[in-house]
Amino acid sequence: MGEDVIKAEGLTKVFNHSLVAVDHIDFSVKQGEVFGFLGPNGAGKTTTINMLITILKPTEGEASVLGYSIAREANAVRNIIGVVPQEYTADEDLTGYENILLCADLYGISREISEKRAADLLNLVEMTAFKDKKVQTYSGGMRRRLELACGLVNRPKVLFLDEPTLGLDVQTRTATWEYIRTLKKEFGMTLFMTTHYLEEADSLCDRIAIIDHGKIVVVGSPEELKHGLGGDLITLAIKENEDVTGLIQKVEHVKEVRKEDGTYRIKAEFGEVTTPFIIEALRRKGYTVTKLTLTEPTLNEVYLEYTGRSLRDTEESGEAVFAQRMTVRRARR
Amino acid sequence: MSELNQISKSKLHGLWALTNRELKKWYKAPVVFVLTLVQPVLWLGLLGNALNFSNLVSAGSITFPPDLASQFTVAQLSALNQFFQGLSSQILTGAFGTTSYISFMAVGMIAFTALFTTMFSGMSVVWDRRLGFLNKALSTPVSRAVIILSKVFSATLRSMFQAGIILLIAVPLGFEFGPSFNPLNLLGVFAILFLICMGLSSMFIAINIRSTRIETPMAVVNLLNLPLTFASNAFFPIDRMPSWLQAVASVNPMSYTIDGCRQLLIFNTNYMQLAWDFAIVGIFAAIVTTIGIVLSWRFLNK
Numbered sequence: 001m002g003e004d005v006i007k008a009e010g011l012t013k014v015f016n017h018s019l020v021a022v023d024h025i026d027f028s029v030k031q032g033e034v035f036g037f038l039g040p041n042g043a044g045k046t047t048t049i050n051m052l053i054t055i056l057k058p059t060e061g062e063a064s065v066l067g068y069s070i071a072r073e074a075n076a077v078r079n080i081i082g083v084v085p086q087e088y089t090a091d092e093d094l095t096g097y098e099n100i101l102l103c104a105d106l107y108g109i110s111r112e113i114s115e116k117r118a119a120d121l122l123n124l125v126e127m128t129a130f131k132d133k134k135v136q137t138y139s140g141g142m143r144r145r146l147e148l149a150c151g152l153v154n155r156p157k158v159l160f161l162d163e164p165t166l167g168l169d170v171q172t173r174t175a176t177w178e179y180i181r182t183l184k185k186e187f188g189m190t191l192f193m194t195t196h197y198l199e200e201a202d203s204l205c206d207r208i209a210i211i212d213h214g215k216i217v218v219v220g221s222p223e224e225l226k227h228g229l230g231g232d233l234i235t236l237a238i239k240e241n242e243d244v245t246g247l248i249q250k251v252e253h254v255k256e257v258r259k260e261d262g263t264y265r266i267k268a269e270f271g272e273v274t275t276p277f278i279i280e281a282l283r284r285k286g287y288t289v290t291k292l293t294l295t296e297p298t299l300n301e302v303y304l305e306y307t308g309r310s311l312r313d314t315e316e317s318g319e320a321v322f323a324q325r326m327t328v329r330r331a332r333r
Numbered sequence: 334m335s336e337l338n339q340i341s342k343s344k345l346h347g348l349w350a351l352t353n354r355e356l357k358k359w360y361k362a363p364v365v366f367v368l369t370l371v372q373p374v375l376w377l378g379l380l381g382n383a384l385n386f387s388n389l390v391s392a393g394s395i396t397f398p399p400d401l402a403s404q405f406t407v408a409q410l411s412a413l414n415q416f417f418q419g420l421s422s423q424i425l426t427g428a429f430g431t432t433s434y435i436s437f438m439a440v441g442m443i444a445f446t447a448l449f450t451t452m453f454s455g456m457s458v459v460w461d462r463r464l465g466f467l468n469k470a471l472s473t474p475v476s477r478a479v480i481i482l483s484k485v486f487s488a489t490l491r492s493m494f495q496a497g498i499i500l501l502i503a504v505p506l507g508f509e510f511g512p513s514f515n516p517l518n519l520l521g522v523f524a525i526l527f528l529i530c531m532g533l534s535s536m537f538i539a540i541n542i543r544s545t546r547i548e549t550p551m552a553v554v555n556l557l558n559l560p561l562t563f564a565s566n567a568f569f570p571i572d573r574m575p576s577w578l579q580a581v582a583s584v585n586p587m588s589y590t591i592d593g594c595r596q597l598l599i600f601n602t603n604y605m606q607l608a609w610d611f612a613i614v615g616i617f618a619a620i621v622t623t624i625g626i627v628l629s630w631r632f633l634n635k
Contacts, residue, residue: 087465105350106473
């Protein structure tokens with residue numbers, strides 16, 4: 001832990017000399033971490049990931065993966081990273097097994113090694129039974145698992161996942177998360193992912209960066225970000241008809257207390273720890289708590305806090321829209 | 334650790350894998366494969382017979398009117414018949430370099446099947462781009478040149494295979510090899526076809542790799558198809574064309590490819606002319622392939 005696996009400094013991409021897609025961003029991803037990139041459409045997520053996986057050249061700034069510069073040592077970077085793209089890139093006319101071998105060939109891995117690896121990977125993603133079926137017969141979940149296997153064929157140190165569960169149903173999405181957790185646990189792999197689904201980021205990522213208008217607006221663990229909003233919301237009511245605002249206020253970590261129609265709305269940090277202390281403080285003075293709820297802020301609120309609530313009508317290229325439509329359509333088969 | 338993350342020694346790794354990926358789409362799909370074989374049969378069988386110019390001047394179609402025939406003895410009539418037969422084969426040889434029009438046009442067909450296959454198979458690059466495969470390949474250590482070359486090679490190999498099939502089919506349909514033909518000449522035919530296919534497919538890939546819509550390359554193909562086909566010596570000899578068309582046909586690289594193939598297959602080979610054909614096609618291929626690959630390369634390194 002502690003070592004920076006990905007490091008970006010002032011990373012910038014300008015398209016056609018005018019459209020600033022990514023604007024001087026700095027961040028680092030530590031060894032063994034799952035790092036999530038969140039942001040609205042057109043915020044610069046895909047542009048950032050495309051620069052890190054060396055298919056786009058940065059206009060300005062620098063980034064490195066395991067110490068290799070993405071601009072000057074692109075081939076070294078390509079050898080140690082794995083990529084699971086947003087789209088289903090597996091060839092429809094080939095079988096799952098052939099697709100993995102094709103990916104291995106792109107890394108120059110000898111047939112001897114790649115055949116063994118393909119068998120292992122198919123096993124890992126539970127696809128061995130379908131390995132000789134053409135990809136066109138696969139369901140969305142199977143396609144996603146195949147993409148995952150292809151992305152792992154070179155035993156990458158860092159795996160990049162672009163919207164790994166786009167268009168998948170809840171069961172398949174949950175299963176995909178499990179695979180990702182396994183990768184992290186068993187292989188100690190560092191993962192960099194972009195996503196639209198906030199509950200996905202919340203349950204998978206160790207740290208999250210929210211990006212908007214090409215700039216990183218906040219970075220932190222999901223917990224930190226949620227606490228950053230001012231903590232959890234506790235609402236309670238007591239039997240006695242007295243004002244206990246001052247009493248609650250004195251409890252440690254309580255930040256704000258408001259009385260509304262006989263219930264107290266309390267903003268407090270570390271809600272699950274603070275709540276018992278509040279109850280204890282009230283009980284000691286002889287008050288009886290009759291009603292209590294504890295709500296933790298969700299990442300949704302964090303996200304909206306930083307990116308605003310207005311709808312995004314950013315223009316997207318026809319190509320991007322088409323690719324996304326194809327992905328969703330194939331996922332739903 | 335030792336077996337992983339090896340920086341691959343060869344700069345060309347993945348070339349065969351990517352080429353074979355394209356070819357598999359064709360030879361592993363029975364319907365597509367059979368259709369590509371049926372198409373040349375239809376062309377040769379229908380077009381070859383419909384456009385059979387030798388029937389127009391064939392002596393077999395001449396019957397003497399009775400009042401004319403009665404003025405000659407039988408021996409004189411057969412001499413006359415021979416005279417007309419000689420005349421018609423003179424006309425055919427003068428125009429087409431052979432008395433067999435189907436041989437003349439089969440060679441044109443070979444070259445054009447190669448052209449069409451090249452043009453259409455280059456379109457797969459548009460799909461690779463739209464479906465994300467191109468980006469996936471770009472994120473691996475495979476060389477950018479290999480990505481482009483695999484497209485060029487798969488188009489070229491497929492075209493050459495089809496050209497070979499047409500030749501095989503043409504033989505039972507009446508294809509006549511020239512007096513100086515020997516089986517080694519076939520290697521020459523494939524060599525010149527290889528050159529033209531390399532050049533044309535590099536050009537089409539450079540166009541296609543930039544287009545995000547499948548309609549764009551379709552329009553380009555349709556635009557170029559007709560002039561390349563008919564402003565050439567594929568179906569009709571250049572020296573019998575109007576002079577403005579001759580000018581167009583003589584800068585059409587297809588004309589030289591076809592003439593080269595004819596020199597090797599059906600004519601009494603004129604080696605000077607053959608060397609000239611190879612030189613022109615070779616230069617064309619070298620220039621266009623370089624431009625095509627450089628343009629594609631620059632696009633991929635944006």
